[in-house]
Amino acid sequence: MKKIKQIIIPLCLMFALFSCGKGFLETSPKAQITDEQLPTTKAVNNALIAAYGLVNGNINGTWGNYSSAPSQWLFGEVASDDAHKGSSNADQSPMNDIELHKVLPSNDNLPTMWNNYYEGVIRCNFTLKMLAQLQASDVSDKFTDEEATSIEAQAKFLRAHYYFFMTRVFGNEIPYIDESITKTADAAKVANDVDITPKIEEDLKFAVENLTYEKPNNEAGRVDKYAAESYLGKLYLYEKKYDQALPLFKDVISKKPALISIPFTDNFDINKENGPGSIFAAQQIINPDGSGDNGNVGDMLSGFYGSAPVSCCGFFQPSLDLVNAYKVDANGLPILDPSDYRKNPYVSDLGLDTAQKRHYQVDQSLHFDPRLDYTVARRGVPFKDWGIFPGDDWIREVAFAGPFLSKKQMINKADFAGNTVPGTEEITGLNVNIIRLADVYLMAAECAAQTNDLAYALARVNDVRSRAALLPGKKIDGKPAAVYTIKPYPSFASKEYAMQAIETERRLELALEGHRFYDLVRWGIAKTVIESYQNFEKEYVSASKTITFEKKDEIFPIPQQQIDRSGGVLKQNAAGQ
Template sequence: MKRINSIILLCIAAFFAACNSDFLEKTPQGELTIPQLETVDGVEGALVGAYGLLNGNVNGTWGNYSSAPSQWLFGEVGADNAHKGSVNGDQPNMNQVELYDVSVTNDNTEIMWNRYYEGIARCNNTLRLLKAVQAGDGTKFSDARAVEIEAEARMLRAHYYFYLVRTFKNIPYVDETIATADAITIPNTEPVWPKIEDDLKFAVQSLTPAKPKNEVGRVDKIAAQAYLGKVYLYQKKYGEALVLFKDVMTAKGNLVDMPFENNFDVTKENGPESIFEVQHNINPDGSGDNANVGDMLGGFYGSAPVNCCGFYQPTFDLVNSFRVTAQGLPMLDNSYRTNPYKSDFGLTGNAKTNYQLDKTIAFDPRLDYTVGRRGVPYRDWGIMAGDAWIRDPAYAGPFVGVKHMVEEAQFSGQTVSGGRYITGLNVHLIRLADVYLMAAECEVEAGTLGEAMRLVNAVRARAAKLPGKVVDGGPAAAYNVGQYAAFPSPEYARNAIHFERRLELAMEGHRFYDLVRWGVAKQVLESYSAFEGSILSAFKDLVFDAKDEYFPIPQQQIDRSQGALTQN
């Protein structure tokens, strides 16, 4: 589904109608007035425009990094999974996110705020137009399609608000009943979660498992159920969430039979594991404003087939978290930090030049489908070359990400001409493994530890089926994924689930928000800083305070509100 950038809703139409000047009464060429949009085609176009903001982009390609649907900056760089990458002086405001010291003038928070409120505005405009069309004298939608459109728009609005509330916490709520001119006066003191719930409940009640208009990129009942369950989970409403997660798992089938790697294959998008994903496309003319522009800085450097821009590098801590015990289980006590694997980092001279991959280390195979490391095949690009693909390994380490890139064989047609760092790869907002692990959390709180373990083991059984990477005719590591035999206590179960979410969903934008909702952000991130900082000094002795669990409201928005908004 392509984004519509040509729909311009003129909020000052009433002003033009009230003026006596003949000049002001003329409709500007190339723009559509509200009456022109009050048609069935206008409503459908406005709805497509509301879907369009899912990729975090209003127009062009550059500058949408913090509003990326993958949330790589806030969700991964802001946690313990990824470094900003590049060099220290590049995008310095991103350093603030990584160092837990974000100012009120940081442009990344401003972009996040603007893009997602633009998405909300498009949803509200769609709902206003729909109401006008159904109340008017012209052609109307069938009752069924009218309800379906309302459900689509309200679910999209819930998504945009969810991204904002978990990032900023205290935000103003504006719906279709509030005039645009009055929006600036709305304070950020009222709870937003109930409003998000209401929109998602309507979507659950009004949508079916079939995609509206048979278009794969649209939301459906299953996506609404999963999203409402996630919203309940964030509020610790475990019982309500579990009912919805069970419905989703029943509808979607057996996760174990769905290959992990297909989630990150541009030729297998919207597959059986997909629940809600952002549709990205390279335009017919080769341009990329409908593509995955949010992740574009994650291209590599130097001799890599994609050599811009060197951002978004996995941490040593994340890489080592994929190490496993002799039983193939995660090292839940963080003992993976003992004698850590560093690839060729810190080596010099002949030792660096002649570095050989240690194939004896016991790793979960998901590592090499999440992280590129020297000496291991990277997609179909060939052997990952190490520093030759990295902008400044001394600053951000020797590793690169995998999930956000595409195969070299897919560059033609799936990347922007002259800008291979912009791809047509979709981004998962919710996929089935995510639901399994959220359901497992709920089962622990319900006291059903056996069922929680079954769900975690299902995710691990699927991981065990991943084909290990091969180097010189043999496996690149001692790959091993074992099954839990017992969850002896709720505390153990929670730790296992938290760890599994990290392994399964690494580099997909969840990590920071998970740590905050679990109430462990300070403990985990300061412990991470002590380890990571022992290798990369820039990340040593970081302090994470309670205020750092949410990001400051952009000062520009505070100023514009003329006193309506209160800073976090």
């Protein structure tokens, strides 16, 4: 196990010292150090590791950190056309409102996201404050200039990440707290009336300029220049600064191994973590005592149900629309128009009576992109090394959220020992990739298409598709579970066609990894896509109802508890009005 993961384990006592508890607006001042308590190099290093600790979205414990999951499955996927909340209507019912875009400021998923990521910000600020005081002191126990700059760059990268995650959910105007603000009273006076994007950019640019391509301390879980360049490029992409983003992506691509040499499955294999395809990942680990607060607690609800080897909790179910989007045409290309791939939809055994379900067999003549069966569990098809997925027996409420389950968050049974919490195997030590190399390829393709370099855009999209074509098809009794076909695009005839292909490819490659809703918003197509999707999906599952998606629904309300605590300083955003 990588050293950075090992360091995270003993931090529970440190968390108690540095934690912001329920929210930064109601805590005692942090990072106030007297002359008699000057920090040491060890203290600064520990503070930095504590700052890394919030990348998994969890302050402490295991239950309750779902909306702050680094996978962003709730805000990034359930809010989109890719997934349903799953489980049953009554369980975690406020999540239903996120799916239906009827979120009130009192929704209990909002403060978890807000508090946990502001906790990450405060830990970064604490690290920066301690570092500056140490380096300015006369003590002999100090960092070299190179070491100090690396620590500063890592802390600023992490701070940028935490703020970026929050701006995607709550909008760009949220309170910006940096290391110069050390008192709760001062933090409470910071309004949310300024776009903080330039501050995020400033931190990421510092990281790009001061990190190297080698991991700090040779620890795989730390951020490096690849991560910084990719993240700054992503920020520019969101700002539509395509000409500034593209060189950053190209640099990462040129220095990394070719994507086709890195198997698609490595991204979701606990034995292949932190490989060349992982750019920035939340490091997850099961503690030596078997506890799971440093594990993937954000995704634990997506554990299966009923007679499944992991029987909790049945959330996060792929939509029928997503599954049908994996259909391919006679040329092995995606069917770009939803009205076409929705014709004669594949719905597995949904809607069949008991007798019909008993005799159900998979239609192995359907033409699918092979990534479908590495992304979605569908009845009759092998699920990892668990055996054949039986459908209803592993699903909590089929009529509510459909016949499919997600695969990317779960590990093989053979890897359970040491990588899951005994008796609570839905908590695993599987890393969550926040940015991976295929994502960089597709972001580069998008920037190229937007700047009319269609040849480069085509090449990068086809790199992703060529890698996917190497996936071995799943088999049922020795025969392919589908007609697996995936071919490269012969050309991009126009910018508009290129963008349609790139948007589709991002959905197929990165499905259920937390990108989809944010992509729809930044492309300006969220309303069209989500309303069209709901009109299709509601015919099959009760979780989907007709909704009217407004411009304000592109973000979510600031938690009402934070508005109240601020005494009028914080103003509610458009989503909460």
